[in-house]
Amino acid sequence: MRILCECGEFIKGKTFKDFIETSSNPSTSTIGHRSCGLIFNFVDGNLPKRFSSKKELKAIAVNLAKMEKLNYADTEKLLIEVDRIKSMGELTDGEILNEAFRKIKY
Structure with a gap:
């Protein structure tokens, strides 16, 4: 599955590892997008949503x-x-x- 970031780029291979607080755990492993710094919360289903022309x-x-x-x-x-x-x-x-x-x- 390809993930499209809010900045308009696909994150394929351009990620960093981070830990965030989610509804299930105060320190959950996740990834972020190197180009823009957006951190993804996959646990709570908060995927980037972009609506372009x-x-x-x-x-x-x-x-x-x-x-x-x-x-x-x-x-x-x-x-x-x-x-x-x-x-x-x-x-x-x-x-x-x-x-x-x-x-x-x-």
Whole structure:
């Protein structure tokens, strides 16, 4: 699963380890994003939620395509799926990108 940070970057490999207070433990191990410093609270389900414009979302989708080494045809399909899913409702950017990627790969 790819995690899209609130700053608009995927956190793949760009993390640091930290400990935070959560509802289950006063010192819970977690990760943070090196580029912007955001710390994720996976225990309480507080994942980053980003809602971009279609233009911004397509730019992020192109970065995803490069990261996943998609060919031009699959990149085109990804952009079409992103546009279609974005038009359907109020999903977060991460949900849209993961769903679009899943649809073109499977």
